[in-house]
Amino acid sequence: MTVSRTAEKSSEKPADAGKGRKDAGEVQTEALQLGELSEQLGYVLKRAQLKVFENFLRCMASLQLTPAQFSVLLLVEKNPGRNQTEIASTLGILRPNFVAMLDNLESRDLCARIRSTNDRRSHILVLTDKGKAVLARAKKLVATKHEARLNDLLGQANREALIGMLSKIANEF
Amino acid sequence: MTVSRTAEKSSEKPADAGKGRKDAGEVQTEALQLGELSEQLGYVLKRAQLKVFENFLRCMASLQLTPAQFSVLLLVEKNPGRNQTEIASTLGILRPNFVAMLDNLESRDLCARIRSTNDRRSHILVLTDKGKAVLARAKKLVATKHEARLNDLLGQANREALIGMLSKIANEF
DNA sequence: TATTGTTATACTCTATAACTATA
DNA sequence: TATAGTTATAGAGTATAACAATA
Numbered sequence: 001m002t003v004s005r006t007a008e009k010s011s012e013k014p015a016d017a018g019k020g021r022k023d024a025g026e027v028q029t030e031a032l033q034l035g036e037l038s039e040q041l042g043y044v045l046k047r048a049q050l051k052v053f054e055n056f057l058r059c060m061a062s063l064q065l066t067p068a069q070f071s072v073l074l075l076v077e078k079n080p081g082r083n084q085t086e087i088a089s090t091l092g093i094l095r096p097n098f099v100a101m102l103d104n105l106e107s108r109d110l111c112a113r114i115r116s117t118n119d120r121r122s123h124i125l126v127l128t129d130k131g132k133a134v135l136a137r138a139k140k141l142v143a144t145k146h147e148a149r150l151n152d153l154l155g156q157a158n159r160e161a162l163i164g165m166l167s168k169i170a171n172e173f
Numbered sequence: 174m175t176v177s178r179t180a181e182k183s184s185e186k187p188a189d190a191g192k193g194r195k196d197a198g199e200v201q202t203e204a205l206q207l208g209e210l211s212e213q214l215g216y217v218l219k220r221a222q223l224k225v226f227e228n229f230l231r232c233m234a235s236l237q238l239t240p241a242q243f244s245v246l247l248l249v250e251k252n253p254g255r256n257q258t259e260i261a262s263t264l265g266i267l268r269p270n271f272v273a274m275l276d277n278l279e280s281r282d283l284c285a286r287i288r289s290t291n292d293r294r295s296h297i298l299v300l301t302d303k304g305k306a307v308l309a310r311a312k313k314l315v316a317t318k319h320e321a322r323l324n325d326l327l328g329q330a331n332r333e334a335l336i337g338m339l340s341k342i343a344n345e346f
Numbered sequence: 347t348a349t350t351g352t353t354a355t356a357c358t359c360t361a362t363a364a365c366t367a368t369a
Numbered sequence: 370t371a372t373a374g375t376t377a378t379a380g381a382g383t384a385t386a387a388c389a390a391t392a
Contacts, residue, residue, distance in 0.1 A: 067219070078209070092223075095374070119369070350390085357383080363376100364376085
């Protein structure tokens with residue numbers, strides 16, 4: 001739809017552009033009408049996604065993990081012995097783009113590539129001890145700060161319903 | 174989180190990487206376990222958003238309108254007489270990035286910039302007749318193809334609940 | 347001095363082609 | 370010949386600084 005922002009940064013606090021009130025006595029500066037936009041699934045979905053990612057980044061600031069990196073660590077932990085192609089494609093990451101991502105995680109000693117003995121073309125992915133420790137801390141931060149925030153906002157039942165509907169859209173739309 | 178894709182294109186059909194079954198008789202290729210990932214709000218939100226945008230693009234193929242362009246047309250129609258800064262900031266678009274976007278819409282004769290007489294620095298935005306006509310057709314396509322699809326999938330009540338929760342996240346998270 | 351629209355620019359994501367080393 | 374990982378590259382989207390015209 002539109003929307004932007006890279007975590008904190010500056011600029012554009014949307015949906016509240018015109019102050020709604022004039023500060024001095026010049027021209028009128030009424031807030032804009034969103035109209036049908038606020039009912040557009042894509043629009044509200046995109047905005048919500050950006051907010052959630054921003055919050056995720058803030059919660060993870062101490063561990064310096066992006067949502068994408070977190071998803072890789074989670075998937076590697078849950079599926080040990082898989083190669084780059086398998087992990088990347090499951091996450092919707094293209095193999096070429098996965099290389100730099102892994103270089104980063106490997107340089108931080110969070111995961112490692114191991115040349116497979118069966119097929120020497122493949123790199124098996126594993127978490128290092130540090131990677132496991134960081135992921136454990138990350139999970140706690142996500143649970144106590146990030147997901148907890150969502151529970152406060154929507155309530156447990158609604159949160160589950162939301163995840164369910166989004167999954168359905170992701171899988172069947 | 175991860176995920177990609179630009180509408181149709183090729184590559185990466187995630188969440189079903191390993192076929193789950195071997196085709197010949199080589200090695201095992203079981204489907205990967207998503208594990209906690211499928212309960213992560215950010216992950217499922219991002220995936221759903223990509224699917225919805227893809228579907229939007231497909232529904233709008235005949236009009237060649239992106240979600241972002243559609244949102245601009247909607248907002249200009251609903252708020253005639255506003256300038257670039259106001260429209261852009263409401264949508265979370267940075268002014269510099271809004272220039273090329275408007276150049277595109279203007280070159281297609283969908284909207285026009287009008288130098289304001291009050292403040293000659295400002296460009297007032299308006300829809301052209303063609304812009305109004307295209308937007309009307311776009312709304313119909315969205316309603317009958319795009320949003321209708323969501324109703325089929327979730328049902329009217331759930332769809333409204335979903336929009337409501339996403340709005341709440343977008344505004345209060 | 348401040349603001350509007352603009353240009354230039356940079357950085358991140360995403361996408362495709364093609365190379366290498368294995369198979 | 371096909372596949373895994375990689376390189377190079379290109380295109381969107383998003384971000385900041387700075388300039389000209391105007392206020």
